[in-house]
Amino acid sequence: MWKWLHPYAKGEATYRLLGAWLPWxxxxxxxxxxxxLGWGLFYAPPDYQQGDxxxxxxxxxxxxxxxxxxxxxxAIAALIALVWQIRTAEWAIAAIAPxxxxxxxxxxxxxxxxxxxxxxxxxxxxxxxxxxxxxxxLYIGVLALYYAFNDARTGAKAAAILALVGxxxxxxxxxxxxxxxxxxxxxxITKFEKPSMPVEMLTPLLISIAGxxxxxxxxxxxxxxxxILKQELHRPWAQQQxxxxxxxxx
Amino acid sequence: xxxxxxxxxxxxxxxxxYVWLSFGVSLLAIAILVVHGLLTRKKLAAMAVQEQQRKQxxxxxxxxxxxxxxxxxxx
Numbered sequence: 001m002w003k004w005l006h007p008y009a010k011g012e013a014t015y016r017l018l019g020a021w022l023p024w025x026x027x028x029x030x031x032x033x034x035x036x037l038g039w040g041l042f043y044a045p046p047d048y049q050q051g052d053x054x055x056x057x058x059x060x061x062x063x064x065x066x067x068x069x070x071x072x073x074x075a076i077a078a079l080i081a082l083v084w085q086i087r088t089a090e091w092a093i094a095a096i097a098p099x100x101x102x103x104x105x106x107x108x109x110x111x112x113x114x115x116x117x118x119x120x121x122x123x124x125x126x127x128x129x130x131x132x133x134x135x136x137x138l139y140i141g142v143l144a145l146y147y148a149f150n151d152a153r154t155g156a157k158a159a160a161i162l163a164l165v166g167x168x169x170x171x172x173x174x175x176x177x178x179x180x181x182x183x184x185x186x187x188x189i190t191k192f193e194k195p196s197m198p199v200e201m202l203t204p205l206l207i208s209i210a211g212x213x214x215x216x217x218x219x220x221x222x223x224x225x226x227x228i229l230k231q232e233l234h235r236p237w238a239q240q241q242x243x244x245x246x247x248x249x250x
Numbered sequence: 251x252x253x254x255x256x257x258x259x260x261x262x263x264x265x266x267x268y269v270w271l272s273f274g275v276s277l278l279a280i281a282i283l284v285v286h287g288l289l290t291r292k293k294l295a296a297m298a299v300q301e302q303q304r305k306q307x308x309x310x311x312x313x314x315x316x317x318x319x320x321x322x323x324x325x
Binding site for chain 1: 251259264265266273275276282284287290294298299301
């Protein structure tokens with residue numbers, strides 16, 4: 001039943017599959033991010049309390065969502081890498097971590113810049129903010145471990161263990177606003193009741209969230225393709241992909 | 251549109267600095283990531299060319315050595 005998955009443990013098959021996806025993901029990311037952010041910036045109505053400052057939400061919330069989503073994906077890759085020793089999964093860790101780190105940085109930065117006019121402070125050591133900062137350190141730690149060893153597979157294994165252990169932080173970030181007193185507001189969309197947002201604001205936000213989903217996927221795809229090529233550089237198929245004619249009969 | 255003019259849209263009801271700073275830095279960070287990915291691919295292509303040239307040099311050297319050995323054997 002799962003046999004169709006087998007070829008993707010090999011670099012070349014995955015590289016080609018990702019290559020088929022990349023243009024679509026990039027186009028969808030550009031379209032949805034442009035529409036979502038443009039709508040949010042210029043067409044959504046201002047908030048009755050926060051005025052126009054709330055427009056930061058259209059980049060802050062999607063970035064924060066996929067900073068955690070990417071980490072969850074990386075942890076799943078780490079589990080697959082540790083249990084089944086599949087090298088593509090090891091490389092996925094190295095591909096996801098920088099993307100996740102940038103998304104986390106974006107969430108933290110936009111949060112700080114939003115916090116200054118609304119809360120009166122750039123930063124507060126409260127649960128939501130601190131746990132998101134720890135997420136950034138986890139990403140950096142995973143990357144550092146991945147590249148810290150002369151033997152790439154040892155590095156990948158060490159990074160995978162950290163990625164897997166660190167996944168405990170993801171639910172902590174999500175529930176931090178309920179478990180501790182926080183300056184940060186509670187969930188707006190991801191709750192079972194009606195979302196606490198009018199539809200004129202919710203629509204561009206959802207479009208932007210979709211855009212960031214495609215963006216995250218496109219960025220990870222790009223980096224995973226690079227990582228596969230790097231690891232298989234000596235193989236004829238990789239050389240061909242990089243524009244070098246394969247040698248015959250030498 | 252939620253604003254009457256472009257000036258007002260840039261002013262953002264007094265919050266322009268915060269809104270544009272957060273959007274600007276975020277897009278810049280993502281752009282850096284994209285460009286870094288493209289540069290990595292370029293670097294890999296250069297490495298692949300180098301690797302190929304190294305292989306060709308090695309092959310030539312081996313051929314020369316084989317030819318020399320043959321000459322010595324013939325003497």
